[in-house]
Amino acid sequence: MADLTTLRQTVDMPDTPIPVVIFGAGSIVTDAHLPAYRDLGVPIAGIYDPDLAKARAVAEAWGTTAFATLEDAVDVGGVVYDLAVPPAAIATLLEALPDGATAIIQKPLGSDLAQADAIMRIVKRKGLHAAVNFQLRFAPMSLALKDAIDQGLLGDVVDFDAWLALDTPWHLWAFLADLPRVEILLHSIHYLDFVRDILGNPVGIHAKTMGHPSSTVSNTRTSMMLDYGDAVRCVLSINHNHAFGRKFQACEFRICGTKGAAYMKLGVNLDYPNGEPDELWLNTDGEWRQVSLVGDWFIAAFHGRFAQVQRFAAGLDPQLEGAADDAWHTMALVEAAYESSEQPMHPIKEAPDA
Structure with missing residues (x-):
């Protein structure tokens, strides 16, 4: 063990x-x-x-x-x-x-x-x-995860899932109301940078970002799939408008390898701005164990x-x-996500005439 x-x-x-x-x-x-x-x-x-x-x-x-x-x-x-x-x-x-x-x-x-x-x-x-200052990659849970990966405890990483279902109080930042780019550029950019830190640069991305009827912010919901070839699956699902109580809200990553897996809870975004403690769980031998963390993303990552x-x-x-030259690639990934979102997805063929 x-x-x-x-x-x-x-x-x-x-x-x-x-x-x-x-x-x-x-x-x-x-x-x-x-x-x-x-x-x-x-x-x-x-x-x-x-x-x-x-x-x-x-x-x-x-x-x-x-x-x-x-x-x-x-x-x-x-x-x-x-x-x-x-x-x-x-x-x-x-x-x-x-x-x-x-x-x-x-x-x-x-x-x-x-x-x-x-x-x-x-x-x-x-x-x-x-x-x-893409500081998520320096959070205690992030550094611990990378150390575990470097030691081979997870084997080869083959899956990365980010799942966010939150009730983010966008009204706290009035300046956001006038911005055409919000969710990916100012929020999920942290997750894209972290994915790059773990998996390197993808070869492409499919993305769709949109607003919500209850929000004046231009985009608050995003789905992204990053292309790492046939060996690695990477998907991010982000919804900042899940305003139905804390019970089924989530802000978490699941990283799976050929030998083990990890679960990360990003607590700062839950019950924001109060937040909850971060969590890191590892399964390297068939049993899940929680890693005792020395701090949370905010402010230990700083x-x-x-x-x-x-x-x-x-x-x-x-x-x-x-x-900065590494961060440029995160910006290029963000730009590609917005460009992808502006394009129609692959059309589904219509039924043939009877």
């Missing part, structure tokens, strides 16, 4: 953390970034936001500095730059960074693949070392994501995991 208590769930920090300059003072910064940096012992050199009053309020609450200008924030040397900003602001901020700087970019990598292309041109021209950037910046890791 495999010892599941030894599966990797965390990323070790350097002995001496490198200070961070944060661009943005929104809720993702106060709810996840700043708490994660505090937990890791990473000094915050300062915060910049075009809304100076907002930046000052956040800086005061967290015991750091608010930069009055973008130039002041960029001029701080020897730091990691954290771009916790909307997609439209990414390119401008990357242009302002010193050549060769290390940065972490909030997902997604632009609002579409064209913006991702433009961002990548900037990254390459300036020699930036840029990671993207610990792992930020710690790996810190390790790279300190010279402890030779490369950035989930770097």
